[in-house]
Amino acid sequence: MRGFFYPQSAAVLGVSPRFTNLGRAIATNLIDQGFGGRLFFVGLGGGHLFGHRIYESVEALPEPVEAAVILTPAATVPGLVEACGRRGIKRVIIESGGFGEFDSDRLALEKELLAAAEAHGIRFIGPNCIGVANLENGFVVPFPRFPESIHRGEIGIISQSGGVGLAYVNRLVSERLGLSKFISVGNKLNVDENDLLEYLIEDDRTGLICLYLESIADGRRLMDLAGRTDKPILIHKSNTSAVSARIAASHTAALSEDDAVVEAAFKQAGIVRVRGAQEMINYLKVLTQPRLKGRRLGIVSRSGGQAVIAADACQAFGLEMPAFPRQFLDEFEKHFRGGVIKIQNPIDLGDLFDFTVYTDIAEGVLSRPEVDGLLFAHGYRGAETPRSREFLAAVAGMVRRLGKPAALCLLVEESEMTHVKQELDFPVFAGPEEATAALSVSHQLHLKSQWPKKSNPHKFDLDEARIGRLLDGGRPGLAQCLELAQAAGIRVAPFREVFSPEEALAAAEEVGFPLALKAGRAEVSHKSDVGGVILGLDSPRALAAGLEKMSASLGAAGLERPWPLVVQAMVEAGQEMILGGRQDAVFGPVILVGLGGIFVEILGDVSLGVAPLDERQAGLMLSQLRGGRILDGVRGKPASDRAALVETLLRLAGLMDRFSRIREIDLNPVKVLPAGQGVVALDARVVPA
Numbered sequence: 289m290r291g292f293f294y295p296q297s298a299a300v301l302g303v304s305p306r307f308t309n310l311g312r313a314i315a316t317n318l319i320d321q322g323f324g325g326r327l328f329f330v331g332l333g334g335g336h337l338f339g340h341r342i343y344e345s346v347e348a349l350p351e352p353v354e355a356a357v358i359l360t361p362a363a364t365v366p367g368l369v370e371a372c373g374r375r376g377i378k379r380v381i382i383e384s385g386g387f388g389e390f391d392s393d394r395l396a397l398e399k400e401l402l403a404a405a406e407a408h409g410i411r412f413i414g415p416n417c418i419g420v421a422n423l424e425n426g427f428v429v430p431f432p433r434f435p436e437s438i439h440r441g442e443i444g445i446i447s448q449s450g451g452v453g454l455a456y457v458n459r460l461v462s463e464r465l466g467l468s469k470f471i472s473v474g475n476k477l478n479v480d481e482n483d484l485l486e487y488l489i490e491d492d493r494t495g496l497i498c499l500y501l502e503s504i505a506d507g508r509r510l511m512d513l514a515g516r517t518d519k520p521i522l523i524h525k526s527n528t529s530a531v532s533a534r535i536a537a538s539h540t541a542a543l544s545e546d547d548a549v550v551e552a553a554f555k556q557a558g559i560v561r562v563r564g565a566q567e568m569i570n571y572l573k574v575l576t577q578p579r580l581k582g583r584r585l586g587i588v589s590r591s592g593g594q595a596v597i598a599a600d601a602c603q604a605f606g607l608e609m610p611a612f613p614r615q616f617l618d619e620f621e622k623h624f625r626g627g628v629i630k631i632q633n634p635i636d637l638g639d640l641f642d643f644t645v646y647t648d649i650a651e652g653v654l655s656r657p658e659v660d661g662l663l664f665a666h667g668y669r670g671a672e673t674p675r676s677r678e679f680l681a682a683v684a685g686m687v688r689r690l691g692k693p694a695a696l697c698l699l700v701e702e703s704e705m706t707h708v709k710q711e712l713d714f715p716v717f718a719g720p721e722e723a724t725a726a727l728s729v730s731h732q733l734h735l736k737s738q739w740p741k742k743s744n745p746h747k748f749d750l751d752e753a754r755i756g757r758l759l760d761g762g763r764p765g766l767a768q769c770l771e772l773a774q775a776a777g778i779r780v781a782p783f784r785e786v787f788s789p790e791e792a793l794a795a796a797e798e799v800g801f802p803l804a805l806k807a808g809r810a811e812v813s814h815k816s817d818v819g820g821v822i823l824g825l826d827s828p829r830a831l832a833a834g835l836e837k838m839s840a841s842l843g844a845a846g847l848e849r850p851w852p853l854v855v856q857a858m859v860e861a862g863q864e865m866i867l868g869g870r871q872d873a874v875f876g877p878v879i880l881v882g883l884g885g886i887f888v889e890i891l892g893d894v895s896l897g898v899a900p901l902d903e904r905q906a907g908l909m910l911s912q913l914r915g916g917r918i919l920d921g922v923r924g925k926p927a928s929d930r931a932a933l934v935e936t937l938l939r940l941a942g943l944m945d946r947f948s949r950i951r952e953i954d955l956n957p958v959k960v961l962p963a964g965q966g967v968v969a970l971d972a973r974v975v976p977a
Contacts, residue, residue, distance in 0.1 A: 289479070289487035291379040292413060293422040293469060295355035297326035299377070300429070301368055302360040302384075303342055304331045310431040311359050312337060314383075314419070317434045322426035328353060346371040355379040357419060357429045362386030365415065366400035373408025380405070382414035382474075383431055389416050389475055398477060405478060417474030418450035421457075423467055424493060430454070430472070441466010442495035443572060444488040446481050448473055452500045452524075452565075459569050463709055465576065468494040480505035482513060489517045496520050496575055498568055502527040504550070507875030511557035511898060518737045520575050522560045524568055525550055546872065552896035553875050555912075556905055558736035560729055567725075573715030574726035577693040579734035582660035583608045585727065586653035587634035589665035589720075594699065595634035598663055598720035605728035609633045610658040620649055643675040647682045654690055661692050661730075663723055667699030677708070684714035693730055695723035745900035746938045750946065751775035759949050759976050763810040766854050769972035773955060776943040778936055780969045783856040789835055793828055795855040802826040805834045806971070807842060808852040813973060818845035824858065831855075859968055862959030863918060863928045867936060867969075869899070869944040870952045871977070877944035881937060883915045891915075899941035906937040919960065926962040933960050936967045951977045 303311035319338055328349055329342045343349055356377045358368055362384050372380055388395045405412055419429040423440045438461050447453025450472040460467055471484050482505055488494045497519055514521050528547040554561045562568045585607050589595035602609055617631045623645045654662045668676040687694050696716045698705055708716055717723040754775040758768050767785035774780050784795035785808055796803055807820030815821045819841025822834045842850045868880040875898045882894030895912040897905055910916050921927035952975040959968050
């Protein structure tokens with residue numbers, strides 16, 4: 289990937305001297321940004337531009353070059369890539385549009401392009417992109433004019449949309465945040481976001497990485513890359529609805545993924561998901577500072593109302609406001625004039641107008657051992673402006689000196705906010721809510737830095753031969769599904785598959801009363817809906833009546849014969865839950881855990897994870913359940929066996945990871961017994977691929 293950013297020589301294909309020519313615009317960016325390598329232009333009309341000759345073909349170039357940028361009609365691109373290959377050019381950036389994103393009949397053109405690149409070992413970015421920008425060496429090749437006021441920094445941007453990516457670049461300019469590298473990936477026919485993410489993770493010039501994505505090329509690889517680095521990765525993932533999927537497909541050939549899976553995968557990998565440009569910029573601003581290593585904030589505000597808003601935001605984002613010692617507060621209380629403000633955390637400055645004391649309070653709070661970061665809400669205008677600007681600069685110095693983050697919330701006129709952003713080399717926020725959200729993300733990323741650098745999923749013994757046989761027979765019935773769970777080491781309530789009333793009675797004597805009677809045929813997916821489950825049968829007579837009732841119910845549902853049926857021991861105790869898994873086209877095997885058993889669709893309290901899982905990740909899934917505290921025991925009920933539930937999740941994840949032939953699996957309901965007694969599955973459904 290380095291070859292896309294540090295070529296010693298480059299050619300721009302599609303250049304003419306006309307002012308409206310987009311190839312000329314690429315050349316202008318290269319020259320204005322000071323590209324120091326050897327530069328060549330190619331265009332059918334020939335001529336000269338900026339003192340450079342325009343060669344009429346790639347073959348006419350006087351020497352081989354390391355990288356080429358193509359912006360010509362789509363139909364010409366495969367031939368030009370072929371010509372590049374013959375001249376030994378191995379890195380190509382294709383900004384031309386009009387391929388599969390334009391119409392499905394252009395897919396053949398994409399195949400030609402891929403074939404030409406493969407024949408010559410060429411890696412290319414695009415097509416349908418606006419290229420790359422490396423501010424370190426001036427290799428800046430987008431055809432839109434790149435902002436000259438952008439300055440170098442540590443932020444790397446990968447964007448599937450050129451327009452959205454440039455909007456991010458413009459926001460960096462307005463917030464005085466520095467750019468390292470910018471890449472627009474377009475259709476991702478050859479190089480995708482993961483290839484470039486891996487490069488930016490290794491790039492010592494890039495410290496923060498943000499992406500805008502409409503589709504994800506390989507979710508498992510994305511998670512693996514993110515999990516291995518401490519560099520913050522922020523992703524604005526759009527294209528989450530049916531309508532946006534159609535729009536995206538019209539210009540990026542993107543497909544919509546299940547957004548709940550995306551959300552879960554990002555959390556599991558420590559990726560920060562953002563919902564828009566403003567949120568992205570807010571997070572980037574705070575992440576240019578030291579990480580928030582704990583949850584404890586000191587809050588200082590010139591406005592009592594803003595202090596209350598900040599306190600509410602802290603609670604909303606899981607941050608804390610530690611109490612300050614009385615002796616510490618007494619040092620500052622003597623400066624207050626009216627004696628009507630109670631000094632505490634948050635500190636309401638009230639009638640204090642001494643900017644020197646402001647500085648002392650801010651530094652005193654940030655220096656406290658029980659404080660991990662500072663939020664200072666400051667409003668001013670008119671004569672206070674010069675002293676306020678000096679105060680803001682002093683806070684920036686404190687952060688660098690003390691190694692703790694501070695969020696400055698400015699309650700000022702828009703013109704003053706713009707001035708401060710351009711003059712102060714320190715991020716400022718428009719309000720406590722967005723500042724607190726950003727500090728919370730800083731803390732999340734600090735916690736992520738404490739994770740093991742590599743997940744260590746448990747390796748459980750599975751009866752692979754038995755599982756294979758069960759999957760070979762087509763879609764398995766209930767008994768085969770339960771047996772498959774057993775083969776994965778998952779405990780199942782005792783059961784027998786039966787084919788006659790006599791076998792049912794014999795099985796009942798084995799498993800013991802009371803028992804459950806269940807429809808066993810594979811085509812009965814939702815047994816309760818068709819009378820395919822009868823619970824609490826406590827005697828042979830009740831069993832006989834149950835058999836007649838179920839036969840009638842299944843017959844009414846269109847099944848000519850009820851057999852086979854399953855006789856199963858009842859398990860009354862325990863918390864009812866659902867465990868499941870399915871194969872996702874982007875992320876692979878996805879595991880689900882939820883509360884409620886048969887009511888899970890009504891309650892909607894589920895958590896997702898991507899297999900394979902380790903103990904930390906499985907525990908995270910349980911902690912994300914809104915009703916997860918039920919497992920700890922409430923209102924006199926004993927605590928559930930969390931350890932056994934985690935092990936069952938890990939076994940299910942291992943099964944799904946090792947057997948991609950399983951398209952879907954549900955263990956529902958599952959009973960989580962009291963602590964130390966384990967977990968037992970009562971029902972199972974398996975859909976083979």
